[in-house]
Amino acid sequence: MKPRRMSPDEDTAPILALLRRAFADMHGRIDPPSSLHQLTEAGIADQARTGEVWVIGDRACMFLTPHPDATPPALYVGKLAVDPVAQGQGLARVLIALAEERAAALGLTRLVLQTRIELEENHAIFKRMGFVKARETAHPGFDRPTSVRFEKTVRE
Numbered sequence: 001m002k003p004r005r006m007s008p009d010e011d012t013a014p015i016l017a018l019l020r021r022a023f024a025d026m027h028g029r030i031d032p033p034s035s036l037h038q039l040t041e042a043g044i045a046d047q048a049r050t051g052e053v054w055v056i057g058d059r060a061c062m063f064l065t066p067h068p069d070a071t072p073p074a075l076y077v078g079k080l081a082v083d084p085v086a087q088g089q090g091l092a093r094v095l096i097a098l099a100e101e102r103a104a105a106l107g108l109t110r111l112v113l114q115t116r117i118e119l120e121e122n123h124a125i126f127k128r129m130g131f132v133k134a135r136e137t138a139h140p141g142f143d144r145p146t147s148v149r150f151e152k153t154v155r156e
Helices: 013-026 041-050 091-105 120-128
Strands: 052-056 060-067 074-082 110-116 132-137 147-153
Touching: 013 041, 013 060, 013 074, 041 052, 041 060, 052 091, 060 091, 074 091, 091 110, 110 120, 120 132, 120 147
Parallel strands: 074 110
Antiparallel strands: 052 060, 060 074, 110 147, 132 147
């Protein structure tokens, strides 16, 4: 399947359901709990309106948000998710390749994403895709790292 960009007018319920399935194994593993619990269908439509939402059927999705004023300019990859029944089929790689294309088209020189400190399997996946660990960060109110920021340089 080929990725397609969602319109803010589309039904976002299937994407919210996909995200909940894909992130279900985080429940009880990460602290603080995922921001996914606050995400709504309207929030996904807003992301499609102000940034980009890309989907591969009902199997995978990612949110892209340009940060052209960052130093260096970056494209933030958020809510990258693959349905558990579709994992291992290369869908995340397809979406990251698309994110690289979108960054280059927007004149941005890197991809940035965050993953939770506890999700070491995700760290390994992103490293295999060419991301490097940039730094650890902490959510407000935490005195220990809770997330890892990964970055990848995009060829211009």
